[in-house]
Amino acid sequence: QVQLQESGPGLVKPSQTLSLTCTVSGGSVSSGSYYWSWIRQPAGKGLEWIGRIYTSGSTNYNPSLKSRVTISVDTSKNQFSLKLSSVTAADTAVYYCARSEWEPIYWYFDLWGRGTLVTVSS
């Protein structure tokens, strides 16, 4: 079955750029049936949707992070990626990649990666 796996540095210095990749296995990131999202969760806190990308490259971002976020897709590697610039300690969180279907009625997240902890610290 389809699985998602996040990867990237677990430690990022303040003011630098956080970069994560989500690898899709058992399926294709270029399938026209899905959106691919990033969601984060600070320790002991709730969930925050960061943004998403469609196969075509079309993106939607959370306005609270929009100025610092870029989500891209690499169909040759079956991956999609997150870049978050100018990070601070407030960006320390577990970062999840997740999938939702392309029709609005199905925009919930039915598949999640295991998550990766990113700590922002000097």
Place this chain on the structure above:
Amino acid sequence: DIQMTQSPSSLSASVGDRVTITCRASQDIRYYLAWYQQKPGKVPKLLIYAASTLQSGVPSRFSGSASGTDFTLTISSLQPEDVATYYCQNYNSAPFTFGGGTKVEIK
């Protein structure tokens, strides 16, 4: 952005009790509401979508309902394995927003 207000933030109940969690949207989201269960140290798991549709494989003791902008998750008979934090999520329009969570414990 649409705000999702969940209550209570935590609850403690006995095994076999009926448990109800409420989520209120700050504006109309139709029935585009999902519920997730997150056990300690685990990934969120989809329980219910479209306010009341049970995801495949989810026990039937879980149910969801809607009335206007108020949504309810009910566990008809609480089991020890239901200890978790539950989140509602608006997916009517981006940015998709989550409730603050309800932590469910066994008394």
